[in-house]
Amino acid sequence: MIHENLVKVEERVAKACERAGRKREEVTLIAVSKTKPVDDVKEAMKDGIIDFGENKVQEIMDKYEAIPEKLNWHMIGHLQRNKVKYIVDKVCLIHSVDSLRLAIQIDEEAKKKNLVCPILIEVNAAGEDTKFGVSVQETEPLIQEIAKLSNVKIKGLMTIAPFVEDAEENRVHFQALKKLSVDIKRKNIDNVDMSILSMGMTGDYEVAIEEGATMIRVGTGIFGNRNYSI
Numbered sequence: 001m002i003h004e005n006l007v008k009v010e011e012r013v014a015k016a017c018e019r020a021g022r023k024r025e026e027v028t029l030i031a032v033s034k035t036k037p038v039d040d041v042k043e044a045m046k047d048g049i050i051d052f053g054e055n056k057v058q059e060i061m062d063k064y065e066a067i068p069e070k071l072n073w074h075m076i077g078h079l080q081r082n083k084v085k086y087i088v089d090k091v092c093l094i095h096s097v098d099s100l101r102l103a104i105q106i107d108e109e110a111k112k113k114n115l116v117c118p119i120l121i122e123v124n125a126a127g128e129d130t131k132f133g134v135s136v137q138e139t140e141p142l143i144q145e146i147a148k149l150s151n152v153k154i155k156g157l158m159t160i161a162p163f164v165e166d167a168e169e170n171r172v173h174f175q176a177l178k179k180l181s182v183d184i185k186r187k188n189i190d191n192v193d194m195s196i197l198s199m200g201m202t203g204d205y206e207v208a209i210e211e212g213a214t215m216i217r218v219g220t221g222i223f224g225n226r227n228y229s230i
């Protein structure tokens with residue numbers, strides 16, 4: 001089923017790129033494999049997928065160990081500071097940085113391992129109470145502070161849009177994130193680039209692509225429904 005799903009997703013991604021007048025290469029499809037077994041990851045790899053998203057530190061570590069091939073692991077979930085040390089050298093990008101304290105921890109752990117860790121700032125674009133992420137207003141001040149750290153590199157913004165029936169309802173939030181990224185890019189802050197816009201999930205990735213997403217995070221649409229009870 002994973003192969004068939006990937007064919008469908010790929011077709012829809014290509015069409016959305018076409019509608020938006022964008023090149024397919026501008027959009028990275030991240031297969032969100034959280035809660036799914038290693039065999040599912042291997043199945044997706046057969047289709048050429050190398051970018052995988054996880055939201056739990058333990059799960060990244062387990063899958064990282066179990067799969068010898070070099071993959072791009074994306075940390076997309078809320079990250080506790082005491083767990084940063086386990087993944088800072090295993091992930092290609094942390095999408096979910098929403099505080100200076102967390103960024104400082106990442107910076108310290110990255111320093112110990114002699115690397116620079118690429119990060120995104122998670123923005124609560126829709127202003128939902130239930131979500132992590134900083135508000136649109138808080139984003140630039142936070143970036144100004146994080147930019148001073150030597151071993152993290154801000155590469156852009158990420159948002160998790162609300163769960164909606166009609167993806168069109170999220171278009172305004174994707175537009176808001178794009179606008180914020182353009183505004184921040186214009187400030188030319190040292191050590192900051194705004195090349196990545198991580199937005200769009202199974203229910204709304206086509207709208208996100210139309211509004212400028214450079215990374216989409218698709219779980220259910222590739223691997224099927226998640227079972228949290230096991």
Ligand SMILES: *Cc1c(COP(=O)(O)O)cnc(C)c1O
Pocket residue numbers: 032034055076077160201202203217218219220221
């Ligand atoms: C689970 C998750 C996704 C994927 O969600 P689907 O609706 O299954 O595509 C994307 N982004 C984040 C941050 C997630 O936690």
